[in-house]
Amino acid sequence: MSGSGTAGATIGEASEVEALKRIFPRLPASTATIVGPGDDAAVLAAPDGRYVVTTDMMVHGPDFRLAWSAPYDLGWKAAATNLSDVAAMGAVPTALVVAIAAPASTPVADLERIADGLRDACAALAPGCGVVGGDLSASDTLTIAVTAFGDLEGRAPVLRSGARAGDTVTVSGPLGRAGAGLRLLFERAVDETGEPDRARFVEVLAAHPDAVTAQLRPEPPIQDGPLAAIAGATAMLDLSDGLALDARRVALASGVAIDIDPAALGDDAQSALTGGEDHGLLATFPAGTVLPGGFRAIGTVRDGDGVLVAGRAFDARGGWDPYDGWDGNAG
Amino acid sequence: MSGSGTAGATIGEASEVEALKRIFPRLPASTATIVGPGDDAAVLAAPDGRYVVTTDMMVHGPDFRLAWSAPYDLGWKAAATNLSDVAAMGAVPTALVVAIAAPASTPVADLERIADGLRDACAALAPGCGVVGGDLSASDTLTIAVTAFGDLEGRAPVLRSGARAGDTVTVSGPLGRAGAGLRLLFERAVDETGEPDRARFVEVLAAHPDAVTAQLRPEPPIQDGPLAAIAGATAMLDLSDGLALDARRVALASGVAIDIDPAALGDDAQSALTGGEDHGLLATFPAGTVLPGGFRAIGTVRDGDGVLVAGRAFDARGGWDPYDGWDGNAG
Numbered sequence: 001m002s003g004s005g006t007a008g009a010t011i012g013e014a015s016e017v018e019a020l021k022r023i024f025p026r027l028p029a030s031t032a033t034i035v036g037p038g039d040d041a042a043v044l045a046a047p048d049g050r051y052v053v054t055t056d057m058m059v060h061g062p063d064f065r066l067a068w069s070a071p072y073d074l075g076w077k078a079a080a081t082n083l084s085d086v087a088a089m090g091a092v093p094t095a096l097v098v099a100i101a102a103p104a105s106t107p108v109a110d111l112e113r114i115a116d117g118l119r120d121a122c123a124a125l126a127p128g129c130g131v132v133g134g135d136l137s138a139s140d141t142l143t144i145a146v147t148a149f150g151d152l153e154g155r156a157p158v159l160r161s162g163a164r165a166g167d168t169v170t171v172s173g174p175l176g177r178a179g180a181g182l183r184l185l186f187e188r189a190v191d192e193t194g195e196p197d198r199a200r201f202v203e204v205l206a207a208h209p210d211a212v213t214a215q216l217r218p219e220p221p222i223q224d225g226p227l228a229a230i231a232g233a234t235a236m237l238d239l240s241d242g243l244a245l246d247a248r249r250v251a252l253a254s255g256v257a258i259d260i261d262p263a264a265l266g267d268d269a270q271s272a273l274t275g276g277e278d279h280g281l282l283a284t285f286p287a288g289t290v291l292p293g294g295f296r297a298i299g300t301v302r303d304g305d306g307v308l309v310a311g312r313a314f315d316a317r318g319g320w321d322p323y324d325g326w327d328g329n330a331g
Numbered sequence: 332m333s334g335s336g337t338a339g340a341t342i343g344e345a346s347e348v349e350a351l352k353r354i355f356p357r358l359p360a361s362t363a364t365i366v367g368p369g370d371d372a373a374v375l376a377a378p379d380g381r382y383v384v385t386t387d388m389m390v391h392g393p394d395f396r397l398a399w400s401a402p403y404d405l406g407w408k409a410a411a412t413n414l415s416d417v418a419a420m421g422a423v424p425t426a427l428v429v430a431i432a433a434p435a436s437t438p439v440a441d442l443e444r445i446a447d448g449l450r451d452a453c454a455a456l457a458p459g460c461g462v463v464g465g466d467l468s469a470s471d472t473l474t475i476a477v478t479a480f481g482d483l484e485g486r487a488p489v490l491r492s493g494a495r496a497g498d499t500v501t502v503s504g505p506l507g508r509a510g511a512g513l514r515l516l517f518e519r520a521v522d523e524t525g526e527p528d529r530a531r532f533v534e535v536l537a538a539h540p541d542a543v544t545a546q547l548r549p550e551p552p553i554q555d556g557p558l559a560a561i562a563g564a565t566a567m568l569d570l571s572d573g574l575a576l577d578a579r580r581v582a583l584a585s586g587v588a589i590d591i592d593p594a595a596l597g598d599d600a601q602s603a604l605t606g607g608e609d610h611g612l613l614a615t616f617p618a619g620t621v622l623p624g625g626f627r628a629i630g631t632v633r634d635g636d637g638v639l640v641a642g643r644a645f646d647a648r649g650g651w652d653p654y655d656g657w658d659g660n661a662g
Contacts, residue, residue: 034381035488038584040419040569041385041481043488046377050365053463054372055478057430059470088371099388099476132384135476139390145430145466145476147386150372157366157374238371253369 011111012104016136019108023136026115028122030130032094032151042132044095044149051094052150052157054085060142064216067196068185071110073216074144075117080218081240082148083126084279087225088238090158091150093126098146101139111136114144117217125222155229158283163235163254167284169299170291172224174214175243176268179275181215184208220279224293228283231292236283244273244314246282247307254284257304259311264298273314342442343435347467350439354467357446359453361461363425363482373463375426375480382425383481383488385416391473395547398527399516402441404547405475406448411549412571413479414457415610418556419569421489422481424457429477432470442467445475448548456553486560489614494566494585498615500630501622503555505545506574507599510606512546515539551610555624559614562623567614575604575645577613578638585615588635590642595629604645 011019024037035043044051058064058078069077079096086093098118100111115131122129163169189201205212220238228236235254237246243265247258265272284301285291307314342350355368366374375382389395389409400408410427417424429449431442446462453460494500520532536543551569559567566585568577574596578589596603615632616622638645 035420035490039488039490040416040567041383041422041479043381043383043420043483046380046382049377049380050374051377051382052372052374053426053428053478053480055428055430055464055466055476057432057466057468057474057476059432059468059474061471062469085371089366089374091372095384097384097386097478099386099478101388101390101472101474133386135386135388137388137390138393139472139474140392141432141470141472141474143388143390143432143470143472143474143476145386145388145474147384147428147430147478148372149384152374157370159366159370236371 009108010104011102011106011108014108019111019136022108023111023115026112026119028119028130030095030132031128033132037133044132046151048152048154050152052086052089052091052152053147054082055145055147056082056085057143057145065196067198068189068201069216071113072117075114076121076217078144078146079118079121080125080220081279082146083129083222084220084238086148086150087220087222088236088281089150090155090225090229090233090236091152092226093129093148093150093222095130095132095149096146097133098131098144099135101137101143103140103142104138125219153226158229158233158236160235160237160250161253163250163256163284163301165256165301165303166287167234167301168287168289168297169258169260169301170283170285170295170297171239171280172221172294173239173278173280175265175278175280176271176275177211177214178218178277179242180271181211182277184211185215215277218277218279221281221294224281224295227292228281228295231285231289233283233285236281239278239280239282240276242274242276243282244307250282250284251306257302257306257308258299259302259308260299262309273309340439341435342433342437342439345439350442350467353439354442354446357443357450359450359461361426361463362459364463368464375463377482379483379485381483383417383420383422383483384478385413386476386478387413387416388474388476396527398529399520399532400547402444403448406445407452407548409475409477410449410452411456411551412610413477414460414553415551415569417479417481418551418553419567419612420481421486421556421560421564421567422483423557424460424479424481424553426461426463426480427477428464429462429475430466432468432474434471434473435469456550484557489560489564489567491566491568491581492584494581494587494615494632496587496632496634497618498565498632499618499620499628500589500591500632501614501616501626501628502570502611503552503625504570504609504611506596506609506611507602507606508542508545509549509608510573511602512539512542513608515542516546546608549608549610552612552625555612555626558623559612559626562616562620564614564616567612570609570611570613571607573605573607574613575638581613581615582637588633588637588639589630590633590639591630593640604640
């Protein structure tokens with residue numbers, strides 16, 4: 001950025017009010033809006049007298065690196081991951097509020113790209129969902145906090161606790177691809193000291209576009225959440241921490257065992273079981289249900305507890321903890 | 332903190348799951364909860380088919396200093412400021428979601444204190460309001476993002492755009508006290524280099540408890556928001572950036588002038604006009620309205636534009652910008 005003139009101004013130069021004036025027109029509108037941005041709070045419609053709420057924060061360092069993620073990607077991923085949590089309740093996403101904290105040196109143009117990513121993710125994944133409010137703060141650490149809302153359209157929410165022995169275990173969306181992308185980035189898109197490196201990132205992206213894009217700009221099957229609810233899903237969960245760990249959560253909450261057929265997991269069952277951040281949906285349906293949307297069977301719910309693979313206990317943890325191995329803010 | 336054993340563990344030592352296990356039982360429940368924390372998303376009741384939403388982020392550095400604010404204060408203030416935005420729509424606060432990003436070295440006990448502050452602020456200011464979801468992330472910069480929800484109870488939301496010539500201008504809550512507290516902190520609770528200093532803070536707090544507490548642990552008159560709506564308020568705003576700047580917003584949105592009587596502002600009218608972060612309510616009512624709750628008249632709405640004091644244009648900006656004069660993350 002040139003640093004001169006409005007177009008190249010940083011947040012520190014432009015002031016909060018000017019920055020917001022440039023960002024807000026780029027944001028998508030929500031069809032649920034009764035009172036939109038610009039007052040103390042927004043007012044949204046909840047046609048059936050309930051609403052679904054989830055929140056998630058993305059922090060530079062543990063959650064993304066600017067050497068790898070463009071600002072557009074950050075906006076996209078912040079929307080997509082929250083939309084997926086709404087969909088996993090069986091709800092249709094209706095609106096987001098977005099709080100961003102950024103260094104004063106951040107170009108306002110970067111915030112515009114974040115807004116573009118939010119807009120395009122909503123349009124592609126959850127048409128009608130829009131941004132109804134936000135906040136812009138100063139911080140040494142770029143941080144994006146999204147809260148997402150959804151409408152159950154009169155249906156019961158699909159919890160993680162409803163799986164019953166005999167149900168079919170299914171997933172929608174790719175398994176292990178985003179995790180493979182993250183491994184590629186940490187192994188190959190770094191310099192000699194292990195720090196994220198933009199030039200090497202470009203090479204890795206060119207060689208493995210599917211895996212890297214699945215990590216940086218995921219496309220969760222949002223529409224499959226409400227479809228699963230309509231089809232009678234007994235339990236559902238967003239696949240954020242890896243199939244094995246997320247299946248264990250359903251098993252624990254439902255008081256059952258989840259038995260996964262490794263033959264249904266593709267060529268690399270281990271990666272499918274343990275790779276995180278796919279943001280697909282794990283759902284259980286009564287046996288014999290005609291599976292809706294992109295759902296495919298991968299196993300069976302049984303009496304017992306924990307996760308089984310081909311009938312044998314699977315103890316690998318699989319998921320990840322944001323504080324585990326975190327090395328701070330570099331890259 | 333000792334650093335050994337569960338009680339003294341840091342977030343990095345305790346893992347996200349263990350930390351959340353210690354935090355969640357301390358958080359207040361919401362009477363609007365249909366599905367509470369622990370699934371992909373919460374489900375809340377919206378009895379009249381609408382809900383109010385606002386979000387605000389507090390960042391170490393520009394928004395608070397740990398040399399001055401105890402973790403308990405941070406939780407309290409994060410709740411109070413968001414509850415105030417809900418109340419300023421005329422709504423009753425029902426629920427919060429809270430995303431916290433903290434350094435791995437943060438004691439879990441500090442998060443427990445933040446939770447205690449959230450709990451006590453909800454209980455004191457908005458009984459029945461509770462925390463229905465959250466997120467915990469790693470970050471070099473302690474950051475607290477709150478999204479708050481409210482119920483309009485069948486009433487129209489009170490916007491900033493409804494003030495009409497002839498209306499009475501009123502406020503509820505103290506004016507200028509929180510700003511005075513911030514000035515005291517920056518002038519006297521710092522060391523020789525201007526950095527926040529804990530020992531000097533303790534002295535300043537003892538000498539000026541009202542002003543310092545108004546800054547660090549504000550008690551906005553939340554219940555006065557719904558009371559104003561019931562009494563027929565034509566416009567309302569949370570006083571976050573100082574009376575003059577916030578009155579200017581009402582004037583601009585409503586297409587009127589706000590004429591403030593300095594005699595109604597107490598001994599220090601200048602501080603009352605320009606001090607930010609009071610988090611009281613500015614409301615306009617039709618002339619002759621019996622003012623509800625803690626509201627008191629401070630002026631009159633007139634034809635024209637902008638803010639007048641005793642009938643003369645008041646141009647001092649008053650408020651503050653988070654990027655203006657920000658010196659980073661120290662203290």
